[in-house]
Amino acid sequence: MLTYIVRRIVLMVPTLLGIMVVNFFIIQAAPGGPVEQMISEMQGRAVSATARITGAGAGDAEVARTGGGGPGAGLTTSRNDIPSKYRGSRGMPPELIKEIEKQYGFDKPIGERFILTMKDLMVFNFGRSYYRDATVIDLIWEKLPVSLSLGVWATLLTYLISIPLGIAKALRDGSKFDAATSVIILVGNAIPSYLFAVLLIVLFAGGSFWHVFPLRGLVSPDWDQLSLGMKVLDYAWHMVLPLVAMLIGGFATLTVFTKNLFIEEISKQYVITARAKGLTERRVLYGHVFRNAMLIVIAGFPAAFLSVFFAGSMLIEIIFSLDGLGRMGYEATLNRDYPLVFGSLYMFTIIGLVMGLVRDLMFAWIDPRIHFERVEVA
DSSP: OHHHHHHHHHHHHHHHHHHHHHHHHHHHHSSSOHHHHHHHHHHHHHHHHHHHHHTTOHHHHHHHHHTOSSTTHHHHHOOOOOOOSSTTOTTSOHHHHHHHHHHHTTTSOHHHHHHHHHHHHHTTOOOBOSSSSSBHHHHHHHHHHHHHHHHHHHHHHHHHHHHHHHHHHHHTTTSHHHHHHHHHHHHHHHSOHHHHHHHHHHHHBSSSSOBOSOSSOSSOTTGGGSOHHHHHHHHHHHHHHHHHHHHHHHHHHHHHHHHHHHHHHHTSHHHHHHHHTTOOHHHHIIIIIHHHHHHHHHHTHHHHHHIIIIIIHHHHHHHTTOOSHHHHHHHHHHTTOHHHHHHHHHHHHHHHHHHHHHHHHHHHHHOTTOOGGGSOOO
């Protein structure tokens, strides 16, 4: 087992490098980078200043046109027809564009930028956000509790609901209970979590009907002044709608998976043998069938948590105005905040690779018959 763990850790290095290479060049090739964002912002300020000046009178309009009307007016009206690779930069002094490129490191070739970025990431030097006055690592730690709350509770509740329900459906396969719960599961599979979240807001958060639950945030503004018991209740009250929205799809998939695994195990020869030996049905089901059927389900817990933590919570955080990692990553991507994008991606990739190893170790812990020493790691 130790040999397998060492091999997996060694293979994480090229895997991490490959992921970062692909994402680095894809993100760099996307239009609207930080230089263009800054140019657009400066042009917008200049246009606004020009509009204010020209609106003062006809005499001032000539001043604005010639660039002498105020701060920023000269920036946009400087006549310079040198072609630029940045959209919206026409009329801006080349020296200013070069200064912006230097500020964001775009004065270097893309290969050199990649090497410098990877060197910083390897020592966990993520730098500072372009658009937030904080370091990337501080921003990650600041937003982590929100996403962690959603991920942990959503995953735990999904398992606590799905496993008993899946077992009950397997034992009552074809019954009215199975048919009725299958309708609920079908609805859960058909409705996306983000659409269900919007429905919950309309129904229960003051959208059009009842205002029972809060619309945004994980706690109330006066949370610090509440007692410990009231803090717990307030936190739980804010978590109801986001968690229900996240559970709707996850529990349906896991319930069907659990049911199918249980039905498959019940039909195997060792179950027939155990019953023939006179073992009680409870002993057969929970002493033999449950362990084998739950192997894949329980061992998949790390992957399920990662799925909820990194992907499933993003839209929920946006819809319910929760200031977590998903929302932060979405905004960083829109703003082309490269330090924040690459820093978050690097951390999440490492966590994902480690959790993949944890999943395999859980397989071996749950079922001692599994030996990874003889497994070729792909």
